[in-house]
Amino acid sequence: MTLWLTRIIPDQRSRDARRDSDHAIDLHHRMMSLFPDSVADTEARRRLGVLFRTESTTAGQQILLQSAQPPDLDRLPAGYGQAATKTLSPLLEALRDGLQVRYRIAANPIRRPSRATRELYQLKAVVPLQGAAAEDWWTRQSEATGLTLATLRSTPLDAARGRRRSDQRPIQHDRVLFEGTAVITDADRLRTRLTDGIGKGKAYGCGLLSIAPHREAQ
Template sequence: MYLTRFEINAARRAARSLLASPQKLHAAVMAAFPPSAPTPTDGRVLWRVDRNQHQVLLYLVGPHRPDLTHLVEQVGWPTTHTWDTRDYQALLDRIEVGRQWAFRLRANPVGNRRKNADSTRSQRFGHVTVAQQTGWLLDRAERHGFTVVTGEHKEPDVAVHGREHVTFKRQGTDVTLSTAVFEGHLEVLDADLLRAGLVNGIGPAKGYGCGLLTLAPVRRV
């Protein structure tokens, strides 16, 4: 597995068009891998766009080393910047029970409910409030091998921001995603389950920039 970081030049017109469409971004990410690449036995391609005041960063995790030359030429800095790819196994090997990490996850928090009282079929709906979205993450944490650490006020140490409703076309049909970015601190309960979540993603809409969980060492004051 590999972790790649690529900075997008948001001032370019092509970048603005790309960032407005998860469908276009999905195609651009998948174009980083040749069709002849062998089918992975574990892990899949995951990606996420992080925005801050000064940068727009594309993070990509996958079983093969990507070639982002096309993105550098279209939405990057062709003469000065390329991309940074690192072996992801070094981090995966450091996952152990009881260790705490800072985490970030952009997800598509959804639930299922019956269409009406008499129906046996359910439909998917997006969670839209901070409380609903936080509950969605907490409900799924243990099955992915971690628990969210309790903060100093006896509340889960997780913040929700970057909440968006994204609508785009897919095969002529409108698709709407309710997304949110979660940041906080977690503690490892099951190392194998957490590793699986890191390489396979968490939640739906993984092809559209959701599901990539990333970890960083906890900064001690």
């Protein structure tokens, strides 16, 4: 298994970078444009293993892009920002049962109520989760991923929004940032989920799980 991680630091003087930061669909197309497959191919993201996440750092905004093959960074518009790619193979090979890790994921925790429940409480078909309900969702997801959580902190994020280019229909994926520490219980399953992503909204900046070895402070 080979995965690549690309870190892009957008230059806010770039009109393209500013537009992408405001529209999840534009950013999706930007990330897919870095690979040779046609963006119009609905299976391209899955086949290329493309997952991404935007996040704030002390140095400003950054985009983390994970993929099964290295992107062609020359396809970024001139002046878009700084970018660098590295392989994740050493990390994947080091994963083992019992290893303590730090994790971070911006996910789209949702519930799909039954028809009877929707009618009784006047709910939509998809209900975004927040607070304790979202944390319960991530706890279940992490167990299915091969992790046992030790610590968990959740932070609501701005929703990923945009309009489909084909029909201008609006899309929205509510996001919650989950981060903390965990112990690996199934390293093989974890590698698979790292590759596939977790939850819904993967094309729009949700579902990229980041893992790093956790070292206790001395």
